[in-house]
Amino acid sequence: MISLPVQDSLFNYRVAGVAILNGKVLMHKTPSDHFWSLPGGRAELFEFSQDTLRREMQEETGMLVQVGKMLWISENFFRYNGIRHHEIGFYFEMEIPDLKDQTDFSGSEGQEELLFKWLDAESLHSIKIYPEFLAAALAQNPLETGHFTSGFTDLDGL
Template sequence: MISLAIDGALFNYRVAGVALLDGKVLLHKTPSDKFWSLPGGRASLFEFSKDTLVREMQEETGMDVDVGEMLWVSENFFVYNGIKHHELGFYYKMEIPSLADQNDFIGVEGDGELLFKWHPVAALSTIKIYPEFLTTELAQNPLRVKQFASGFIDLDKA
């Protein structure tokens, strides 16, 4: 996975998917996190970003996905679990062809769990989502292609 430790900080290259269905978006979080994010994960060396999303969704949910067009590129600086992060994120439209329902479910992240939930897009302002631009951008219809950059946010204090 492309996650480099540099001078006590981490650089991450992350890819995430935007699954929208019936006015809801699929988000996930660890049981201890106080915020939600789009599903995805870190790219492997020499792995195309679309392939990263396919692999991560298969590993975390057991589901196959179709990856569409890139929506957003995001550069974020944040603190998570006491460690400064520099993250480069690619965000793609994503469809889940074999989706049976929009019930909440538990996924796998290494030895831990991920909580997956379909949140109504109209109610996203009532929950914490990271990166923060997602609250506004997910409400756009149609979704707009953009690039984002944000300064340091301490997710441990959010």
């Protein structure tokens, strides 16, 4: 995985998917987190970003997804689990062709449980989500492409 320790910090290359259906967005979090984020994960070395998203969704949910166009590039600085992170994120449109319904479900990443939930896109501003640009970006109809930067956020404090 492209996650490089640099002194007391970590650099991540992350890819995430934007699945919107019936005005709801698929989000996920660990049981201990106090914020939601888009599903996805870290790219592997020599893996194209769209392939990363397909692999991560298969590993975490067992679902096959179709990856569409890139929506956003994001540069984030944050603290998570006591470690400072510098993260580059690619965000793609994502469809789940075999989705049966929008019921909440659990998945996993290795030994860690992940909670998946369909959240109303129009009320994301009242929910803690990260990166912070997502609340406004996901409320756009249609979604607009962009490049977002965010200064240092302490996710341990959320």
